[in-house]
Amino acid sequence: MAKNAMVFRPEEENVAYIGAGVTLKGEISASDLIIVDGAIEGDVSARVIQVGQAGVIRGSVTATEADVSGWISDHVEIKELLVVRATGRVEGKVTYGEIELEKGAVIVGDLTALEEDGAAKPASAAKASAERVEVLGALPKPSSIERINEAVRSAKGGKGGLYLAADGEEKRVTTRALIGRKSSAGA
Known part of the structure; x- marks a missing residue:
């Protein structure tokens, strides 16, 4: 889970849970946490978004932090920390403050890192346009x-x-x- 992520408790306010087998079409927003074990087709925004292994989000995702074990596609903007777990996949235009990838994580698309002031870093330094990045965990062979x-x-x-x-x-x-x-x- 993201470093400041919350654990879902049904009695808490400002928390949304999309369970396995549930598909939500449209916009969803929560001020604290959204946990997705089902599917969302549309815009998603929260302070923290957690996507479980079976979770899928297709649309515009905006959050301070995200922890992805499932799949997110289209437009992803994470202001602070984006964690992609071994089973996670992120596709599309991805903007992030910091990124953490586990062995097996997959990121496909345009990547842009944000400066500390929230501005995008110059494309030459931070953009991996249309490249597939797979973290295999093994150190590369010496050149x-x-x-x-x-x-x-x-x-x-x-x-x-x-x-x-x-x-x-x-x-x-x-x-x-x-x-x-x-x-x-x-x-």
Whole structure:
């Protein structure tokens, strides 16, 4: 659940619950919490929105925080924290303050991060236009430059020459010239 999310209690005011098997068409708004285990087709707004594994929202979603284990599509604007769980899927135009993705979470569409003052960050820094992002949980394999940098760091204290060869190549390239240079890759 989102860090400040509330737990649903039927006796509480300003809380809405859409149960499994229920489909709501239209606009729904609550000042505190909306929990969706069913389906909503339309605009949804609340301080906190929680979408269960079977929950679906198709429409414009506006909230301060959202915790998604189900599916949201179309236009999503989360001012502070968007959490997408392992079973969650968010599609469409997505604007968020902070984002947290679990292994297996899927986000498809235009992503825009908000600055702390609520303004959108420049597109070049925050937009992943029409890209599919899947969080697989495993760390990526080191890139060639990272492997070279690691070899160079190891060679600095060692004696003798260090040679690297690309896969399938018999040509050996000395890395002595690389020692002491900084990589532009930021490693």
